Amino acid sequence: MTVLTQRVPAGHYRFRHVARMEWIKLRTLRSTWWTLAITAAGGAVMAVAIGLNTISRNADLTNNVLAGVIPGLLLIGVLGVLVITSEYTSGLIRATLAAAPRRPLLLAAKAGVFGAMALTAGEAAAFLAFFAGGAAFRHGLSAPALSQPGVLRAVLLGGASYCLIGLLGLGLGAIIRHTAAAIAVLVAGVYLIGLIIGAAAHAVAAYLPIFIIGNSLTTTRPEQCAGAGQCLHFLSAWAGLGVLSLYAAVALAIGGWLLVRRDA
């Protein structure tokens, strides 16, 4: 019997190795690029439509055109869900865990790589929507400039909200593991419950993802009054960013804990 010489190199696999794997996985699926392209294009089209139909001179014009990001958030959130649930659907998760058995490291690599991609795509989409919507204003309205107070912040945080909703999706995917169920929870949590509770209980509305994005992150004026006695006190932009980050972090932490505990 010949004895096999050990050719295993020194050291061990690290975050950067697992992150490279996750990056190759993401970029080699055509659906990734389609989703990002549709997200950016959809945001721009919405922003143009809003721009063309904005009449009020008193409106927060930046906030108006950035409303175009809201539908695209759903696509990024779904993409985040699929980053992990598609591995359970296909059985790939077993090959992935055989290659990288340290599970918290794996989820961290997925979050790091997907989060970076979602942030890049989100910023591109937010700036695209901002300029496309601004160019579409009529009725004697002039487009807001990035140099005006709060405008650059609103656009940047609008882009960041894609990343945070994407990571929330990834965390929910890790917890739930089934694509359809995870997407349902994401949509319910971000959109539907937001709208229902928002209408019923104004006190908690400020803490719901959809209102944080619409009224804290993407606005130049976080407090809005719809009329006398109808003032809603929304979180400041930075407080909103913190709360939304906390949601994503909690979902990822629970997802990571379950990933370690459960059989694959």
Add this chain to the structure above:
Amino acid sequence: MIEVRDLTKRYGSTLAVDALSFDVRPGMVTGFLGPNGSGKSTTMRLILGLDAPDAGEARIGGRRYRDLRWPLREAGALLEAKAFHPGRSAHAHLHALAASNGIDRRRVDEVLDLVGLAGAARKRAGKFSLGMAQRLGIAVALLGDPPVLLLDEPVNGLDPAGIHWIRDLLKSLAGQGRAVFVSSHLISEIALLAEHLVVIGQGQLLADTSVAELSAGAASLEDAFLRLTGASTQYGRYPAGLTQRKEGPS
């Protein structure tokens, strides 16, 4: 070298693997035999750390799987044929896994050549036949050129030429000094491949022996296997129900 010690796994009230202990030694093919549902796949999953055991442990080269430094370079595994995303190409699938263990990209083309998928490497793997999917799974197992190989039913879906090919491949890998652990429910297939046998039934060890020893006292290896596993299969005899009714009090 794989060392399995008192490995136990329970799913609800079912004892899938029951205090299983055996070694898989380097330099030979060890066949892992048992009827359907006897716990072969569960044992493989426990060795790979995919499922957590309720008791006992498995070590590869002295370490638990999750403590391996470069898992794909230390153990290669084929568990299920279609463990890949259908939208990704075979090349992309292997390239991603190679990156996770710092394996050179050139190795991807090497293993694709080795399993005969070089021509289909850039196509969506979702279009692969079961045989091609199985070859891709074998390419994954060989990616890190590991000293230990675990293959769950590797001949599934392969045509006769493919079965012949994998038999020669596994024998030559063992000849190079690797520990090769191959499960099958086909005794005839294992007889042509393995030197050593680990036989289980209902999660318990029934035999840990050489092929020669097992077949020594029986007319054939198949007879020996059936006698060994007879108590752990649930097949009824076709006329059994009828006969019993006749024998009952009238």
